[in-house]
Amino acid sequence: MALDEIKIGGLGASRKRVEDNRFIRGKGNYVDDVVLPGMLHMEILRSPLAHARIKSIDVSGAWAIPGVRLVLTGEMMAARNLAWMPTLSYDTQAVLATDKVRFQGQEVACVIADDPYIAKDGCEAIVVDYEPLPPIVNPVQAMAPDAPLIRDDKVNQVDNKIFDWEVGDKDGTDRAFADADVVSEIEMHYPRSHPSPIEACGSIADFDRSTSKLTVYMTTQAPHIIRAAVSLVAEIPEHMIRIISPDLGGGFGNKVPVYPGYVASILASILTERPVKWIEDKSGNLISTGFGRDVYLKGQLAMRNDGKILGVRMHTDSDHGAFFSDAQPSKFKIGLMHSAFACYDIPNAHLTATGVYTNKAPGGVAYRCSFRVTEAMYFQERMIQAAADDLGMDQAEFRRVNLVRDDDFPHRTPFGFLTDSGQYEKCLDIGLEAVGYADFKQEQEEARKRGRLLGIGISTMTEPLGAGNSREYDILGIKMFDSAELRVHMTGKAILRTGAKTQGQGHETTWAQIVAHELGIPADDIVVEEGDTDTAPFGMGTYASRSTPVAGAAVAMVSRKIRAKARKIAAHLLEVSEEDVEWELGRFYVRGAQDRGVSIQECAMAAYSNVPDGLEPGLENNAYYDPPNLTWPFACYIAKVEVDPETGVWDVLKMVAVDDCGVRINPMIVEGQIMGGLTEAYAMANMQFITFDEDGNCIGSNYMDYLLPTAWETPGFELHEVVTPCPHHPIGAKGIGECATVGGPAAFVNAVMDALKHTGVRNIDMPLLPDRVYGALMTGNDISGMPPVKTEA
Amino acid sequence: MxxxxxxxxxxxxxxxxxxxxxxxxxxxxxxxxxxxxxxxxxxxxxxxxxxxINNIPGLDGHGAQSDGSYRIGALVRHADLEKSSTLGDHQPTIAAAAPLVADPIVRTRGTFVGSVCHADPQGDWASCMVALGGSIVAQGPNGRRTIAVDEFVSGPFQTVLAADEIAVEAVIPPASGTRKGGYLKLERRVGDFATAGVALSLEMSGSTVAKAGIGLTGVGSSTISATEASAVLVGSSLDDATIAAAAEAAAAATSPRSDHRGSADYKRHIVATFVRRLLAQHQPVEAKVA
Structure with a gap:
């Protein structure tokens, strides 16, 4: 008898997360929990200024403090060719500043001491003489003709522009606009935000001179990429580097890049010949590490009077900070911005993008999105709503007219991606029904008569998740595929390792479920390990919702390799030819005689004790998976809000999420991902931003200014499910980790805009703080750009 | 850190x-x-x-005294006040503010008196104390002295406490009528400092205001006592015109700065709105009809 798949924790089982057992007991093992004998502690001195020339650095005060073991400056790094390091976007980034500081919070010096208190005292004792330079805090300032040159370290850099990039069909799009009945235009800004995982970044570098081996415990989402990067930067042979990424307290993209602290701790360990621990504080994390967004859009839609969209034009100006260190596929300068409008049937599209340097922290990362898809989908859904209003057409109906139909797949998107599956209109209908859209217009009208402002906002989007394929997706030339290695022990238990790196997604739980589905080995009998480059097979790491689409597929494929070998063993045990062996979950049996069978566990034992002639013993294998395409989950998010006309405060009355991420491996974990994503979406729409004053001071450098929503204000969410299996993924799964963060913000903003529609206001840029909403209500004007920040006395 | x-x-x-x-x-x-x-x-x-001072006995009590005053010891936590079953009967303003101070984690540890001593212009308790006409009792080498809160707080993060003095308790004087009041605070998120906050204290003689106090949070370089707004209320029965005048006077008493929580104009508007909302809660039925 085949096993009950749910009982063994296979596909579709809402199995409790096995990793939670140690997390809720306080038994997690994070970088800061690791203590090595003789370990020293490093603290970083950061620049208080956004833009300044360094005239001198006097470190004698730090050296004079008992317990200080080493002081590192840019000059010392430069002597070892380590003052600058390559970024993930073919730029360079200062490790410790030598010539200038280029953003507030930039790393200037490091003090290594017996304990972190002494190291901090040492930082305070360093005297840096700065000559202030005019700071640049936005793209307009950056591109002004007389703007000071931020990157005067680069030989051919004459202005603050990083790139001009374009994609799409300009001529076709121009023709579409010429033929249009109505053209809708809107400008907006997606403010700078920060992934801010609970755990900040950190590392422990341990260089052993006797073996020449460097071991680094590090908060990284991509240990193998880090190993390669460290090898290139520090010129240490790759086999002499071991990167261990232990438990991670969240990542959200923040822990993909290489940070100066990692590099400095490595050099410090080499110089002191002792382990050196660096644990970043929360302000350091907010002020200096990979942020998200900070993109300005000019968008246009060309339409016929009946609502059919003929063409789309987008131009983005993106602010990358002082160094272009975005973590993204190398071919695409503004990430996957051109995934915009992928769920709509639009024949013509053209996107131009300009990237600039500013005196702000570098490292634009994919904060819980697949390479700037968050901006793409936000711009798309805000443009769609504005266009519906400009046409005078119902926002749901406008989407219905333009959504790709179920029988249109595979479908070429406006900017050239190929989507392969989905039931878009069905998701929309479920969402509309759940939110009570049919009766809403009347409810809104009646409420308005009583002075109450209600609004509904819709966001429908599809997200390109699971980079590669390797033809198009690489980072610094390293192709974006993934791997899994499965070892089945003789008693039928197993260990699975992948090149991905869980940081809260629950790989230890879900990977075992995929193996259980493929082999019938109960999930509880499979241990999952990731994060140690000495033991895990090569992989590109976990971000951009790529783990289930890529590494998860590799898990299925390696399981199938194991099953293929087990089938040979089963034929041997059953004394029939392999062609006569049938499989059902957990066992092989003889065709036509279902009671004559052997379990997968019996095959495992035989692999080590009774191997047929001509077959290698053992039951282990690995698989590298290069996906044929991205996966394309779809979602429809609908928010219903009420705006207080006296204060501008808005409350979420209902938030409905309809997600189609294909086959769900662990529905509970999927729902957790959606709720987490919606919470972050709500945060960005409602309260969250990092801005800079005219002096380049970072406003949002601590958790009193940069707000994370708590359970008190986070609204409730109502989740619905549609399943359209991915046609090319081995188990039909699509990515889900980021959909709600990507699609959620526009639903909230569209809802508030809907509530304000009668005033003529078309746009308020996020976050929709009460004073901005109230200001728009009072004046009828759009509110653009960042919230007002002045450094008044 | x-x-x-x-x-x-x-x-x-x-x-x-x-x-x-x-x-x-x-x-x-x-x-x-x-x-x-x-x-x-x-x-x-x-x-x-x-x-x-956490190991000093006798500082953790709060309650109504026989003379009608209300005393809060130096080690009374925000959560002690929030969870008190009797506080609301005596001190509606304090009871309304207690659940709005900081976040639940801070409230379990932070103290009422400590918050007043910190003299943060965005602190909620100083506004309540100003509205209630409360005092701080300070003890030094030469004994105790009682200092009215609007004199005690001498500026942003500044008090008149001497270096060798400890604030041992807060005292709220007896009411000269039926005590009413409340606290409203606009914050971007639980635990955020106030964008603006309004503390109201009313002492009613029948349907007439015998005494009034309004304290404003986060809209100036220090806690603000809106004395003109309070004066408008005294003797009135909280008719709509008086409420509007008090709201306007309270807004005029502010000197907020524009920041990432909101513009100065917006903060003034919120103060007026909250004064109006708080007073409307206590509007006698006859005034509402009129």
Whole structure:
């Protein structure tokens, strides 16, 4: 008898997360929990200024403090060719500043001491003489003709522009606009935000001179990429580097890049010949590490009077900070911005993008999105709503007219991606029904008569998740595929390792479920390990919702390799030819005689004790998976809000999420991902931003200014499910980790805009703080750009 | 987040604590520590000595006194007030503010008196105390003195407390009528500092206001007592015109600055709105009909 798949924790089982057992007991093992004998502690001195020339650095005060073991400056790094390091976007980034500081919070010096208190005292004792330079805090300032040159370290850099990039069909799009009945235009800004995982970044570098081996415990989402990067930067042979990424307290993209602290701790360990621990504080994390967004859009839609969209034009100006260190596929300068409008049937599209340097922290990362898809989908859904209003057409109906139909797949998107599956209109209908859209217009009208402002906002989007394929997706030339290695022990238990790196997604739980589905080995009998480059097979790491689409597929494929070998063993045990062996979950049996069978566990034992002639013993294998395409989950998010006309405060009355991420491996974990994503979406729409004053001071450098929503204000969410299996993924799964963060913000903003529609206001840029909403209500004007920040006395 | 080096003292009597303050330059009293400890970890504050008063008995009580006053000891936590079953009967303004102070975690540790002593212009309790006409009792080497809160707070993060004095309790005077009041606060998120906050205290004689106090949070360089707005209310029966005039006067008493919480104009508007909303809650039925 085949096993009950749910009982063994296979596909579709809402199995409790096995990793939670140690997390809720306080038994997690994070970088800061690791203590090595003789370990020293490093603290970083950061620049208080956004833009300044360094005239001198006097470190004698730090050296004079008992317990200080080493002081590192840019000059010392430069002597070892380590003052600058390559970024993930073919730029360079200062490790410790030598010539200038280029953003507030930039790393200037490091003090290594017996304990972190002494190291901090040492930082305070360093005297840096700065000559202030005019700071640049936005793209307009950056591109002004007389703007000071931020990157005067680069030989051919004459202005603050990083790139001009374009994609799409300009001529076709121009023709579409010429033929249009109505053209809708809107400008907006997606403010700078920060992934801010609970755990900040950190590392422990341990260089052993006797073996020449460097071991680094590090908060990284991509240990193998880090190993390669460290090898290139520090010129240490790759086999002499071991990167261990232990438990991670969240990542959200923040822990993909290489940070100066990692590099400095490595050099410090080499110089002191002792382990050196660096644990970043929360302000350091907010002020200096990979942020998200900070993109300005000019968008246009060309339409016929009946609502059919003929063409789309987008131009983005993106602010990358002082160094272009975005973590993204190398071919695409503004990430996957051109995934915009992928769920709509639009024949013509053209996107131009300009990237600039500013005196702000570098490292634009994919904060819980697949390479700037968050901006793409936000711009798309805000443009769609504005266009519906400009046409005078119902926002749901406008989407219905333009959504790709179920029988249109595979479908070429406006900017050239190929989507392969989905039931878009069905998701929309479920969402509309759940939110009570049919009766809403009347409810809104009646409420308005009583002075109450209600609004509904819709966001429908599809997200390109699971980079590669390797033809198009690489980072610094390293192709974006993934791997899994499965070892089945003789008693039928197993260990699975992948090149991905869980940081809260629950790989230890879900990977075992995929193996259980493929082999019938109960999930509880499979241990999952990731994060140690000495033991895990090569992989590109976990971000951009790529783990289930890529590494998860590799898990299925390696399981199938194991099953293929087990089938040979089963034929041997059953004394029939392999062609006569049938499989059902957990066992092989003889065709036509279902009671004559052997379990997968019996095959495992035989692999080590009774191997047929001509077959290698053992039951282990690995698989590298290069996906044929991205996966394309779809979602429809609908928010219903009420705006207080006296204060501008808005409350979420209902938030409905309809997600189609294909086959769900662990529905509970999927729902957790959606709720987490919606919470972050709500945060960005409602309260969250990092801005800079005219002096380049970072406003949002601590958790009193940069707000994370708590359970008190986070609204409730109502989740619905549609399943359209991915046609090319081995188990039909699509990515889900980021959909709600990507699609959620526009639903909230569209809802508030809907509530304000009668005033003529078309746009308020996020976050929709009460004073901005109230200001728009009072004046009828759009509110653009960042919230007002002045450094008044 | 590693503070500078400091000494830690844990006296078991007020006298011992006061002598420690007198003997050590640059000493700070530690009660709840919810502002002081973060400031030390950020190295914005670096006291040489911390005098922890948590082991001194007798400072953790609050309650109505026989003379009608209400006393809150130096170790009464925000959560003690929030969870009190009797506070609301005596002190509606305090009871309304208690659940709005900081977040639940801070409230379990932070103290009422410590918050007033911190004198943050965005602190909620100083506004309540100003509205209620409350005082702080300070004890030093020469005994005790009672200081009205609007004199006690001398500026942003500044009080008139001497270096060798400890604020041992807060006192709210008896009401001259039926006590009413409330607190409203606009914050971006639980635990955020107030964008604006309004504390209202009313002492009613029948349907007439006998005494009124309005304290404003986060809309000036220090806690603001909106005395003109309060004066407008006295003698009235909270008719709509009086409420509108008080709201306008309260807004006029503010000097907010534009920041990432909101523009100055918006904050003034919120103060007026909240004064109006608070007063409307206490509008006598006859005034509402009129």
């Amino acid at each position: 590693f503070p500078s080096r400091f000494d830690y003292k844990s006296p078991t009597s007020l006298e011992e604590a006061i002598s420690l303050l007198a003997a050590n330059e640059d000493a700070k009293v530690l009660a709840g520590g919810q502002s002081l400890i973060p400031m030390m970890k950020l190295r914005f504050a670096a006291p040489a000595v911390l005098v922890d």
